[in-house]
Structures are given as C-alpha cells and as structure tokens.
Amino acid sequence: MTASMPVLDIRELTMDFGGLRALDNISIQVNRGEIVALIGPNGAGKTTFFNCITGMYEPTKGDMIINPPGKKMQRINRLKPNVVTEHGLARTFQNIRLFQKMTVLENVMVARHCRTRSGIAGAIFRNESTRREEREMVEFSYQMLETVGLGRYVNELAQELPYGAQRRLEIARAMATEPFLLLLDEPAAGMNPKETSELDQLITKIRDVKGVAILLIEHDMKLVMSISERIYVLDYGQMIAQGTPREISDNPDVIKAYLGEAFDA
C-alpha cells in the first residue's frame, strides 16, 4: 500500500432508509492510481454506497473525505451531485443512462460542462473566447472517444450504438469530467466475454495512462479477479471481507455469502 493518503476515505458510513439499514459502518479507502472492486450479492448495498458518495443520497452517519492529488483534503458530505463531480468523482450507471437523443460526441461534450465557463451571452454572440472554448471542447471530447475506441461513432445518436459501445461511452463521458477517481457501476453487465476482455484492457489503460483511481462494482468474477488490486465484499449492508483477490477467493465468509451455507446432515 502506498504511503500517501488515500484519495477516497470513507469512514463508518451508515445509510438508513426508514427502518432499513442499507449500509452499516462501512469504511473504504481507495489509494491513488489503484483499482479497487466492491463486490457482493444482489441487494448488498453496493449501488447505495455509490449513490451516497456521489451525493445522490445523504448518508445517515459517517464521513466521506476526498483527497484529490494536488488539491486540499475535503469532506464531501451533503454536497450536491454536480459539486461532487466538479471535485473530481465521476461515475457510470448500472442501467445505462446516456443522453439518448444526443450524438455520441455531444454526450461527452456535456460532461465538459463543469470544466468550461461560457455563458448565455457567449452562446449568443459567439465571441472569440467562446469559440476557442468550443473548439477545445470538441477536440478534447473527440480524443476521449478515440481513447475508448468510439472515434467512428461521433455523429451517431447515443441510442443507436450497440450495447457494449454504450457502456464504453458512459466511461468516456465520466472520464471527460477529468476525475481523479472513477466509479464504475457494473461496467461489464450484459457484455459477452470478448467485450468484457476489451473492457478489462480499457480500465487498465485508463488507470495507467490517466493515472485515475478506479472503484468498481462488478459481478463478473473473472474481471474482478484479473484487474483489481484490492476487493471489498458487502453483504446485507455489512462489510464481510476485504483483501487481495487471492485472499477474497479463499475467504469462507465470502463463499458462504455467495453460495449459501453448506448443509450438514
């Protein structure tokens, strides 16, 4: 583990929905440039956890602290989702949430919103600075699409893309906000083995080239085991295990959570 402070430090996070405790004292750290996986059976609270970090839910208890490289440490409790994104946490969604009727390029350009400044007057008069910003935005977004391998789809509508490409577009869109931590919610869901292995390479490439830390929720164990450096396991809102892929795959609690308890006669 690196000596520097973790870029994401979640301490004793608890989330209650009425009487239901969806997350119970969860603590997770993600270090700079690390790929961390969050796994667990359906309904374990993984997506709830993501929604808490990204400001969509307000957690009942606990501290969420970010430590962006080159910026000062900050608590992100009670911040609005768009402010969290501005601070450098970007996410994708389990059920793809692209802007269906916009082109692929525009989907990525929308993500540049929080990194650009031109306003209404700029839009109407199209002064020099607005045009420059627009050119840079187009160029940046196009490069991002090239990175994920969608360069030939720029002018297609997002809804017309094949499924695997839509997933990659979600990643490109999230990356366009220039995050220091990328949160991927089941990026391989519904993908075939070939697409999954391409995704594996893409995630590793993003980490290596952009130096972005990645926290992913995933059910595809092959993918999780091959790319993640550390794994956290959730079950019924409780953290039941954490460790390296090898430790996790040998952990009896994890096997029990996934397969159920062995029946002894």
Next chain:
Amino acid sequence: MDIDLRQILKRSAGEIGKSSVVALWFMFLTFPIMVMKVNPLDKTILWRWMNMAYVGIGTFSLSFIWRFLMERKEMGATKDEAETWQKRAGKYIRSDKRIYVPCMIVLIIFALYFPFLFSSYQTSIMITALMYVMLGLGLNIVVGLAGLLDLGYVAFYAVGAYFYALTNHHFGLGFWGALPLAGCMAATFGILLGFPVLRLRGDYLAIVTLGFGEIIRLILENWNEFSYGPSGIAGISRPSTFGIQLTLQQHTIYLYYIMIVLVLFTILVVSRLRNSRIGRAWIALREDEVACQAMGIDKTTTKLTAFALGATWAGFVGCILAAKTTFINPASFTFMESAMILSIVVLGGMGSIVGVVVGAFFLILLPEYLRAFSQYRMLAFGASMVLIMVFRPQGIISGIRQRYEFHKEPAEEESL
C-alpha cells in the same frame, strides 16, 4: 410473385370486410338522425335512404384509407422512408448550395414583398403568424430543449403585454424602450415561477405551471386599480416611427417588417443557444436528469435559465401584441393560448427550429384559410392535427443534431 399477389389480395379482402363492418355500424348509428325525418304535423316519416348510402360509402372509404395507412406505418415502411427521406433531403439541401441559396433568396424576396402583394388583412394575419413563430420558438426552449412541460406560458406573454401597456399608459414609455424591458420583466417572472417548481417534473410541473398561468390572468382580471380589470387598457401607442406620420395601413406594413427582423433574430439566437454549452445542458437535463447532475451540471441554474430565456420571448411578443392591437385585456391570455403555443411546438417538432416555424404557420394560417369551409373549419383543423400526431408523432420536422466532421482538424458544420 404469385404468392405475394395472393397474400395481398387476401389481406385486402380482410380489410374490405373490416371496413364494411365499420360502415354498417355507422349506418346503424346514424340511422335515426340521418335517415328518418319525422314530420309531426303530417304525422308522416320521410325516409331518406340516400343519406344512408352516403354515410356508408363515406365511412367505408375513410376506414379503408385509415387501415391502409396504419398498416404501412406498422410495417415501418412509412417511418423509415420518411426518416431517410427527410435526412436525405436535409443533407441534399444543405450540402448543395445551388439549391439551398436560390430557395432562400426566393423565400426572402417573397417575405419582403408580401405586404405589397397582399391586402392589409393578409399582412395582419401574417404578423400574427410571425408572433406565434416567436412564441413557439421561446416555448421550444422550455419544452423542446429543456423538457419542462410548461402549460402556463401565456402568463409571460401577459406580463410582456401589460408591462408595455401600463408603462405606456402611466409614463409614456415608447415601444422601442419597452421591448427589451418587457423581455427582462418576463424573464424575472420566469425565474419567479422557476424557483418553486425546481423539484417538479412532467405532469406535476404541468399542473403547477397551469396554475401559475391562471393566477396571472385572474390577478389581471380582478385587480382593477392596477390592470383596469376585464375592460383592459386601450389607446396603447403603436411602434414609434421616429417622427414620420403613417397611415394605419402603413403601420401594419411597418410592424410586419419589425416582425420579420425579430423572427430572424429569434431564430439566430435560439439556433446558437441550442448548439452551445447551455443548450447541451438543457437537452441533457431533458434526456436524463440524474445523469445530467452526475456529469456536473447544476440542475438549478440550468432549469432557471431555461425558464428565464423561454419567458423572455413571450415578453417580447406580449409587448408587440399590445403595440399591434393598441388594446389589451385579460381575455387574450387564456389557457387556450398556452395550449395553442404548446401545440405549435409539439406538432412542429420538439427541439426543431424549422419544425416550430412550420408548425406556427400551419396552426395559425390554416384556420384562417379554412374559413372557406365555414362551419367545418374547426373540424378540419382538429382532424388535421389528429392525423399529423398519428402519422408523425415526432412532429412535422424532427430536430436534427449538429454534426461534426473530423479529418485532420475538427471543423464545425452549421446545421439549422
């Protein structure tokens, strides 16, 4: 080939059967009113069998045409064809300057000579149509781009109109001074409405905006000291001509040209907004509010700018309405107006500028030119609206997104 033909024959036999049933049913339904005519004095019944035949033939052919069109639509042929046809035509017209430029020149010359070719009455109708083009384009920002269903748009129209009427009445403010201020005033009201409805979407938003529209109208109707109630305000100045005396007819022509300039200005601004950082944020908000926020867009400011900018155009047009009619009262700002403007946007094509322009001309000019059909006017008008919505649910012209070409350098290509 043989099998194909047999299948077609078989299917059309089925269609004929179904249409016959429809015709019989209508003949039965209309039997008492169309066929029997009781003469209570002579105590006789006049049997008008010819009417029954008319009803039968009429409903049979209508039903048959309807079924034929629906089948084509279901087979996807119509939609795909229309879509590609539109795409191809759009591409062709835009790419080939030899067609695009002369078309535009003819259109511009026609628009410029219009008041001299037609009567003052026709010019006046055209001014109204152009006003609705502006209203439609303004509402298009709110409904078409930002996806916020606003049923109280007429409130901002009223704000603009009353702003000019009142400032003109009390302070003698001229049209040219009032026009931008009316826009600002309406924008302020847009933000005022925007704040309470920030959390609402879809049907809930529609109900609240509907209520807002009614509130404004009721205030204007009942606050006599402020707005002179239902009797309204008369004697509002026409657009000033910087000292030149004009007859009523010349005033109409003058206003027509003002409208042409303002509509062009609106189209320019809206088309630029649509393909800007703000415009993309609006569309993203329409497409997926959760994802939009997760991508770092502030929902609050984005919604408020949409409401404010949409309302601005209503304010402008309100000011023009007051100057055109020189008299306003709350009766001009009923829910029917909001519904009409919304129909322009939906029928023309949400998010499409050309669509809204076509929609406005269609919905405003059609009832005027259908006056020839006298009492069937509104029937024909309603029927054409139903037909368009059934066969082109995306509107007459659907919105086209900007395309970008990447070769070496990214170059922008304008699309309208």
